[in-house]
Amino acid sequence: MKKIVSVAVSAALALSLAACSSKEKASSDKESSKDPVTISFASWTLGTEKEQNLERLMIKAFEEKNPDIKVKIDESISTSDWNGTLSAAASGGKMPDVFALPQIPLALSNNWLMDITKMTEKDKDFAKISKAVRDSATYNGKVYAVPYAQHFLGYFVNKDLFNDANLDYPEYGPSLQEFTDAVKKVTNINKGIAGLNNPFSISDWYPAAANKDMGWYTYKDGQYSLDSKEFIKGVNLAKEFATNGYTYETLTDEQKANFKGENPEEVWLQGGVAVKWDGTWAAPQDASFDWDFIGIPGGRTVVTNDFVGISKSSKHPEEAYKFAKWMSFGKEGFMKRMKIADEKGKMMNTLPVSTDKDVLDEFFSIQDVPGIRTAYDNLDNAIVEPVKIIPGYVDARFEGQTGVKAGDNENATVGQLMDSFVKGDLKVEDYAKQLDQMADQKTKEAMDSLNK
Incomplete structure (x- = not known):
């Protein structure tokens, strides 16, 4: 009897296992035949299909790594009118799943962006982005953007010009x-040597260099301090350099005749500028002189990022986030980016967004620039350049109309007024309070718009 029961149980078990196996096979067959998810991507960094630049090669590598996800490049978003065509896509219900962001506040005010906080909170790679950069993608405690690419702003130094003049060249964070x-000491206009390429960014970085409690263009915690002594000193240092022949771009045509080159970039590469303001994307890799990156005085790192957003209407947010991470801050993706660049002979087009040690060690084994490595060491006290992240900043610093006559401009913009201060046509002391009040008002209006 026991034997019969045992045989019956065995038979039942065999039938059960066969049924389960059949169901699993059917499920597996169904999954394998399921079409991959397709997400759309719009960015101004993609070049053409024929060019096959690094971004397009990264997309192909992502698809190979993730055969269940296909990436369609959305050509309907035009580089000639990015925000306008994004707006049209949003109105028509055809927003790209992932798209480049000229300005995060504009996208937020248009209700284009998905809150991705829950995805970033459980992402160990996201935690390895510097706090300053993570904070720049966060509004009212929620993350709305992915830092896509990263560069530093600051000064490059032509060390040979200082050595030839028996002068000590400035090192990182003088x-x-x-x-x-x-x-001042390196400048020799008669010999075709200018100390700086231009003076116009000094008033932006100077306050943060002079006062650790200030940021770029004095901005900190929603407020400007444009009537402060730090800001006024910065503008006046820029004016001193500009009006006394220390900066190439403000020289007379007669003085420029002493230099080699037809434009400021050529003059720099020909060895006519000792200290040049620019971003790390413009590192003079092929220069004939010895150079380094020295950042800004005081040593605070100035970070500027590109960002992408995930559409609020995306039907595949997890896949979109996975793709955005691969293309930007993810360790695996950035390691692959460096490998592709090396194998295909492509220039790396971004610094690492991540502070992961393995990523940084690999990157600087390829691009050994001591000053840029030091800038990473100083990220804990970084300043993020505000154009893409601070509500109202573009009006507060550049486009807002002041009602002040500056040169031929009866109603000068803030940018035009700032240029007039640096060129010595107007005195910053006479307008600093007005600029400060205007900047705070523009910020308040923009913040209020986001909080509606």
């Missing part, structure tokens, strides 16, 4: 006095 002295 003091304000060391920076000022270096620019």
